[in-house]
Amino acid sequence: MSIRIGTNSFEHRVQEGIKNDFMRGAVSSAQGRFRSGRLKAAEELGNWEDWRTLGEEIRNHTMENLDFYLQQLSDQVSKRGGSVFFAETAEEANDYIQNVIKKKNGKKVVKSKSMVTEEIGLNKALEEAGSEVVETDLGEWILQLDEDPPSHIVTPALHKNKEQIRETFAAKKGYDKTDKPEELALFAREQLRKDFLSADIGITGCNFAVAESGAVTLVTNEGNARLVTSLPDTQITVMGMERLVPTWEDLEVLVSLLTRSAVGQKLTSYVTSLTGTRLEGEVDGPEEFHLVIVDNGRSKILGTEFQSALHCIRCAACINACPVYRHVGGHSYGSIYPGPIGAVLTPLLDGYDDHKELPYASTLCAACTEACPVKIPLHEHLIRHRQIIVEKENKAPKAEKLAMKGFAKWGSSPAAYKMSTKMARTALKPWTKDEKIENGPGPMKAWTDARDFPAPSKQSFRSWYKSRRKGDES
Amino acid sequence: MAIQNRESFLNNLAENLGRSRRKEGVERPEWSVSPQWEVYQGYSEDQLVDVLEKQCKVIHTDFRKTDAAGLQDVLKETVDRYQGKSIIAADDSRNQEYSLDSFYQRMEADGVEVHIWDAGKGKENQVFAERADVGITFSDATLAESGTVTLFNSKGNGRSISLLPKTYIAVIPKSTIVPRITQATKHIHEANQQGHEVSSCVSFITGPSNSADIEMNLIVGVHGPIKVTYIVVEDK
Numbered sequence: 280m281s282i283r284i285g286t287n288s289f290e291h292r293v294q295e296g297i298k299n300d301f302m303r304g305a306v307s308s309a310q311g312r313f314r315s316g317r318l319k320a321a322e323e324l325g326n327w328e329d330w331r332t333l334g335e336e337i338r339n340h341t342m343e344n345l346d347f348y349l350q351q352l353s354d355q356v357s358k359r360g361g362s363v364f365f366a367e368t369a370e371e372a373n374d375y376i377q378n379v380i381k382k383k384n385g386k387k388v389v390k391s392k393s394m395v396t397e398e399i400g401l402n403k404a405l406e407e408a409g410s411e412v413v414e415t416d417l418g419e420w421i422l423q424l425d426e427d428p429p430s431h432i433v434t435p436a437l438h439k440n441k442e443q444i445r446e447t448f449a450a451k452k453g454y455d456k457t458d459k460p461e462e463l464a465l466f467a468r469e470q471l472r473k474d475f476l477s478a479d480i481g482i483t484g485c486n487f488a489v490a491e492s493g494a495v496t497l498v499t500n501e502g503n504a505r506l507v508t509s510l511p512d513t514q515i516t517v518m519g520m521e522r523l524v525p526t527w528e529d530l531e532v533l534v535s536l537l538t539r540s541a542v543g544q545k546l547t548s549y550v551t552s553l554t555g556t557r558l559e560g561e562v563d564g565p566e567e568f569h570l571v572i573v574d575n576g577r578s579k580i581l582g583t584e585f586q587s588a589l590h591c592i593r594c595a596a597c598i599n600a601c602p603v604y605r606h607v608g609g610h611s612y613g614s615i616y617p618g619p620i621g622a623v624l625t626p627l628l629d630g631y632d633d634h635k636e637l638p639y640a641s642t643l644c645a646a647c648t649e650a651c652p653v654k655i656p657l658h659e660h661l662i663r664h665r666q667i668i669v670e671k672e673n674k675a676p677k678a679e680k681l682a683m684k685g686f687a688k689w690g691s692s693p694a695a696y697k698m699s700t701k702m703a704r705t706a707l708k709p710w711t712k713d714e715k716i717e718n719g720p721g722p723m724k725a726w727t728d729a730r731d732f733p734a735p736s737k738q739s740f741r742s743w744y745k746s747r748r749k750g751d752e753s
Numbered sequence: 754m755a756i757q758n759r760e761s762f763l764n765n766l767a768e769n770l771g772r773s774r775r776k777e778g779v780e781r782p783e784w785s786v787s788p789q790w791e792v793y794q795g796y797s798e799d800q801l802v803d804v805l806e807k808q809c810k811v812i813h814t815d816f817r818k819t820d821a822a823g824l825q826d827v828l829k830e831t832v833d834r835y836q837g838k839s840i841i842a843a844d845d846s847r848n849q850e851y852s853l854d855s856f857y858q859r860m861e862a863d864g865v866e867v868h869i870w871d872a873g874k875g876k877e878n879q880v881f882a883e884r885a886d887v888g889i890t891f892s893d894a895t896l897a898e899s900g901t902v903t904l905f906n907s908k909g910n911g912r913s914i915s916l917l918p919k920t921y922i923a924v925i926p927k928s929t930i931v932p933r934i935t936q937a938t939k940h941i942h943e944a945n946q947q948g949h950e951v952s953s954c955v956s957f958i959t960g961p962s963n964s965a966d967i968e969m970n971l972i973v974g975v976h977g978p979i980k981v982t983y984i985v986v987e988d989k
């Protein structure tokens with residue numbers, strides 16, 4: 280699997296998503312619970328806005344000095360007995376990892392959940408090279424048994440109900456008990472223990488590396504990442520090149536933001552910081568450690584107006600806040616990164632050609648931006664994507680192009696921008712007819728003449744989508 | 754160890770950032786805010802113990818409080834409650850200080866199998882831990898806000914002890930309690946700056962393992978321990 284999932288059209292995926300009642304129910308109740316957890320956790324802190332500011336400053340500084348901190352990180356890892364490989368492409372990363380496994384004569388690989396390995400299609404590459412790969416995160420294991428892609432970055436099997444899971448376990452693993460979640464989990468524990476104990480290679484992602492000392496930090500609840508890094512003799516950690524912090528002091532700030540925003544917990548059950556190989560005399564931990572640092576299109580985003588998209592800490596708060604995600608579910612995005620951040624990131628990493636609908640899968644209601652713990656202006660990025668798509672396609676009528684320019688200007692002054700986003704819902708009301716802006720003020724006028732501009736309301740994705748179906752999007 | 758492909762990779766980043774490579778001289782700026790230091794600022798040790806106790810309810814963890822003289826009994830009660838027939842424990846200098854040594858002898862006399870981590874025995878330790886009912890370690894830093902015990906894993910305190918057994922007991926000397934993770938990571942940051950080697954594994958452990966992967970139902974106990982008890986003990 281690479282960043283793309285499925286081959287169906289956007290249209291088809293959205294239809295599937297909207298038709299799937301269980302999925303929609305699960306998504307909307309999950310969204311509600313995640314959100315209230317996050318809001319409660321933020322409220323408890325009292326000064327959440329200060330936390331967000333701090334998170335943003337740390338991410339900003341790190342990205343501005345990414346070359347320096349990656350150099351420091353790699354020096355430190357090397358000092359602690361680890362090998363470091365910088366991979367510009369997915370293929371380079373996969374080849375390197377295949378080679379390590381071949382050299383170790385590794386047969387069985389246990390993995391803990393990692394978005395970046397999904398992004399680079401590592402499992403497929405390893406299986407083709409003859410390794411047995413076992414996903415050990417409960418949700419990922421379920422999906423692996425069922426050969427299904429993830430639909431949410433924190434709870435990947437959100438679209439499956441327990442009866443389906445029971446059936447999968449029965450068909451693939453001979454499970455013969457009930458669909459009680461505890462029983463299902465216990466079965467997974469027993470099955471996967473065998474894999475942990477017999478695996479020679481452990482592969483993890485990385486939530487945050489710490490440049491000053493070379494530690495990689497994994498944030499989990501189940502404990503599988505600890506097993507993956509304690510038992511096999513070889514550990515390979517794959518990280519997106521932006522996933523690091525300067526020091527331990529910064530680490531804790533981002534971990535606190537992540538756990539609160541992702542699951543509403545003060546800390547998850549396990550926050551584990553691992554440095555290099557096991558030390559002299561230690562029994563647990565790898566004797567060989569490899570850190571693979573992946574670019575895969577990220578560096579193209581550096582230095583552009585989209586740079587802050589690299590600040591993402593993959594907490595999914597924007598996804599859980601998004602009314603469009605609620606309607607269509609994760610698979611509709613056709614990317615392993617769904618929701619608002621997926622709509623921003625996917626075209627950047629994989630090009631506009633196959634993802635040009637994504638920036639429109641948003642109501643521009645700004646709920647994502649408000650939810651983001653590191654203050655990424657997600658909906659502004661989406662607007663910018665739309666402009667670029669319009670410019671690029673160059674198919675749009677002349678009046679529309681002019682409007683986009685005016686919009687850019689209008690949107691660049693902060694006060695006016697506020698008008699266009701946060702207050703848009705009320706500000707635009709008089710012009711809204713049937714949830715669509717037909718005669719917007721100022722620069723929007725020409726734009727809306729040529730094309731219905733989706734109103735920033737909860738319903739507008741649907742209306743946009745409906746009108747798109749009618750064919751006036753071509 | 755080898756570092757491969759670094760120069761071209763980092764040069765490319767610098768180029769995209771529109772400047773020359775930064776190889777040294779980057780200082781962390783002073784951040785404009787520091788909300789992390791305000792949490793439970795000025796709380797006394799006892800107040801922090803109360804915070805910890807409350808948080809334990811949230812994280813499905815049993816909480817006990819005792820003094821050095823009462824520790825053995827509380828430990829025994831807990832092991833009994835977990836129907837522990839086998840214990841694996843860290844090889845820690847505090848075992849003697851807090852008389853855990855004699856506790857383990859007492860348990861063995863009662864027919865409980867006890868294995869103290871022994872680096873010399875290699876993988877045997879893991880094999881025992883995998884089938885053990887109870888794992889016991891000290892906490893090196895305890896975070897009141899989140900209800901977290903911090904372990905600096907080492908050759909005497911293997912990662913498996915707090916991970917593989919069905920249940921886990923953390924003995925928490927009261928003086929290890931700090932407001933939150935901020936204080937623990939500051940300590941690590943400073944130690945690192947002074948040239949001390951950071952432990953190969955720093956484990957922040959907050960209660961039992963859990964998952965919400967099946968229909969968002971909380972399942973307590975997945976890959977790691979299913980039940981956890983914290984015992985706060987007055988310092989010797």
Ligand code: SF4
Nearest residue numbers: 591592594595597651
């Ligand atoms: S964009 Fe922000 S809210 Fe969305 S996943 Fe990333 S960090 Fe979280």
